[in-house]
Amino acid sequence: MDKIIVLDFGGQYTHLIARRVRDLGVYSEILPHDIKINKIKEKNPNGIILSGGPNSVYDKNSPQVSEGFFDYILKEKIPVLGICYGFHLIIHEFGGKIESKRFKEYGLSDLNIPNASDLLDGFERKEPVWMSHGDQVVQMPKDFEKLAFTDTCPIAAYKNINNLLYGVQFHPEVKHTPKGDILLNNFLSNIVNAKKEWKLENWIDQEIVNIRKQVGINEKVILGLSGGVDSSVAAILLHKAIGERLHCIFVNNGLLRKNEEFEVQQTFKEKLGFKNFHYIDAEQNFLDKLENVEDPEEKRKIIGHEFIKVFEKKSIKLEKEYPNIEYLAQGTIYPDRIETAATSKSAAKIKSHHNLTLPDDMTLKVIEPLSDLYKDEVRRIGLNLGLPKGIINRHPFPGPGLAVRIIGSITKERLEILRNADTILIEEIKKAGIYDNLWQAFCVFLPLKTVGIMGDFRTYEYLCAIRIVESLDAMTANFAKIDWKLLEKISSRIINEVKGINRVVYDISNKPPSTIEFE
Ligand code: XMP
Numbered sequence: 001m002d003k004i005i006v007l008d009f010g011g012q013y014t015h016l017i018a019r020r021v022r023d024l025g026v027y028s029e030i031l032p033h034d035i036k037i038n039k040i041k042e043k044n045p046n047g048i049i050l051s052g053g054p055n056s057v058y059d060k061n062s063p064q065v066s067e068g069f070f071d072y073i074l075k076e077k078i079p080v081l082g083i084c085y086g087f088h089l090i091i092h093e094f095g096g097k098i099e100s101k102r103f104k105e106y107g108l109s110d111l112n113i114p115n116a117s118d119l120l121d122g123f124e125r126k127e128p129v130w131m132s133h134g135d136q137v138v139q140m141p142k143d144f145e146k147l148a149f150t151d152t153c154p155i156a157a158y159k160n161i162n163n164l165l166y167g168v169q170f171h172p173e174v175k176h177t178p179k180g181d182i183l184l185n186n187f188l189s190n191i192v193n194a195k196k197e198w199k200l201e202n203w204i205d206q207e208i209v210n211i212r213k214q215v216g217i218n219e220k221v222i223l224g225l226s227g228g229v230d231s232s233v234a235a236i237l238l239h240k241a242i243g244e245r246l247h248c249i250f251v252n253n254g255l256l257r258k259n260e261e262f263e264v265q266q267t268f269k270e271k272l273g274f275k276n277f278h279y280i281d282a283e284q285n286f287l288d289k290l291e292n293v294e295d296p297e298e299k300r301k302i303i304g305h306e307f308i309k310v311f312e313k314k315s316i317k318l319e320k321e322y323p324n325i326e327y328l329a330q331g332t333i334y335p336d337r338i339e340t341a342a343t344s345k346s347a348a349k350i351k352s353h354h355n356l357t358l359p360d361d362m363t364l365k366v367i368e369p370l371s372d373l374y375k376d377e378v379r380r381i382g383l384n385l386g387l388p389k390g391i392i393n394r395h396p397f398p399g400p401g402l403a404v405r406i407i408g409s410i411t412k413e414r415l416e417i418l419r420n421a422d423t424i425l426i427e428e429i430k431k432a433g434i435y436d437n438l439w440q441a442f443c444v445f446l447p448l449k450t451v452g453i454m455g456d457f458r459t460y461e462y463l464c465a466i467r468i469v470e471s472l473d474a475m476t477a478n479f480a481k482i483d484w485k486l487l488e489k490i491s492s493r494i495i496n497e498v499k500g501i502n503r504v505v506y507d508i509s510n511k512p513p514s515t516i517e518f519e
Contacts, residue, residue, distance in 0.1 A: 004188070009055070026195075033051075035066060056098075063085075077164060079191045091137045094144070097139035101136055111149075200377060215241070228396070229378060231331035235268070235274070239272070290302055299404065326364065326365060379393070402415055417498060434482065444518045468480040
């Protein structure tokens with residue numbers, strides 16, 4: 001399949017570049033900027049995009065491409081498009097000049113396009129574009145041609161006469177650049193001549209063949225199924241590929257939402273006909289281990305360890321019962337891989353998100369059929385394979401479950417209160433028809449008692465917080481400005497119907513600086 005590689009120079013929009021290229025029908029992958037040249041050669045890309053980034057090319061430790069990169073692309077005639085920092089990097093490499101502006105240019109600018117070109121095909125003489133830069137090119141190297149400029153930026157797009165090196169100062173990957181998709185499509189179609197083969201239906205057929213080939217004809221696979229979108233889609237895809245040779249393990253850790261353990265079993269066992277679906281009720285193990293634990297990270301650690309213990313015990317049992325269990329499947333998706341790679345470089349650990357850390361001595365081989373896909377692609381595949389909409393569109397739910405939504409220690413009583421409140425919230429949000437527009441909506445139990453009055457009685461009960469956020473990728477999120485009347489209804493119902501709560505508050509914090517979850 002034809003392929004575009006996006007080299008990541010640390011820009012905030014790198015992900016979007018890869019996304020847009022895929023949306024335009026060409027497979028794309030993000031790699032670190034300094035990846036060794038032979039790794040790039042192995043990938044055999046048809047075109048390369050150099051992303052933006054926060055640095056200046058003259059900085060002492062500015063990120064560079066690895067040695068031999070430009071020789072390789074010139075020799076193999078692989079077109080390159082530099083965006084923002086990538087735009088500067090090409091100019092710097094070929095001997096042009098870049099200057100720092102006194103003020104950063106940020107926002108919409110009018111791009112002037114004096115002449116037609118393959119890159120800007122379909123652009124009028126003036127087009128709005130989104131700028132975000134501190135440096136700019138002031139002198140071009142030999143054999144480069146200026147394609148566009150703005151009032152403050154003398155060179156805003158260029159190409160080299162060899163038709164291989166292109167660059168833009170602005171960001172075509174963001175929606176604020178209305179013709180950004182046209183520009184990227186021009187790069188893919190007019191310059192790279194990439195075949196548009198990235199279609200999910202083809203991907204599904206191909207992946208089923210790959211899984212069959214990888215797993216073999218007798219071997220079996222174990223999958224930890226949480227009931228979330230990713231593991232559910234991985235399950236249905238594997239089931240399609242290898243049928244009953246897939247063994248799913250579903251652990252009830254006692255921290256799930258109301259009725260979740262029944263719903264997941266019903267979906268997979270009854271609706272989808274999974275025969276080897278193994279349900280483990282480990283509620284008591286988890287609750288015992290979590291008794292009196294208040295620290296959020298400690299909770300996560302305990303839950304992670306306990307999960308592995310329970311999961312391992314079951315897999316060892318299954319391995320004895322069913323010969324040839326050779327693989328462990330995981331629902332890892334593309335952003336998980338990128339995030340993990342990125343966080344290993346940055347020092348600050350914000351939360352230990354990733355739940356399933358595999359034991360070192362594990363002998364099963366890992367299979368991750370969704371590891372090249374974005375979330376919406378995963379959802380579309382799930383739909384295509386017949387997974388119920390309820391699972392596909394379900395809001396994300398953290399691995400440690402309600403444990404991170406009960407502040408302080410976890411008890412059965414608190415879990416019960418939280419489940420009841422949360423059920424009402426979700427019911428009302430769905431009834432109002434806004435569930436699918438929200439990233440997440442959930443209740444949080446706060447171990448704080450306040451005074452209230454119910455009928456003629458003074459009450460002294462717990463506090464419930466409602467968290468509803470809108471987000472695209474959970475990296476940033478805004479609290480949802482939902483209708484007051486709806487909030488009022490939710491609050492009255494929770495206070496009236498949930499024993500143990502007499503006050504409801506709405507969280508109006510954005511991320512950053514707050515996080516989506518409370519712990
Ligand atoms: P925060 O709270 O960091 O959450 O803004 C971002 C997204 O990640 C989810 N989340 C988790 N998911 N294990 C998970 O699998 C965790 O420990 C965890 N903590 C937060 C959260 O629900 C949100 O979607």
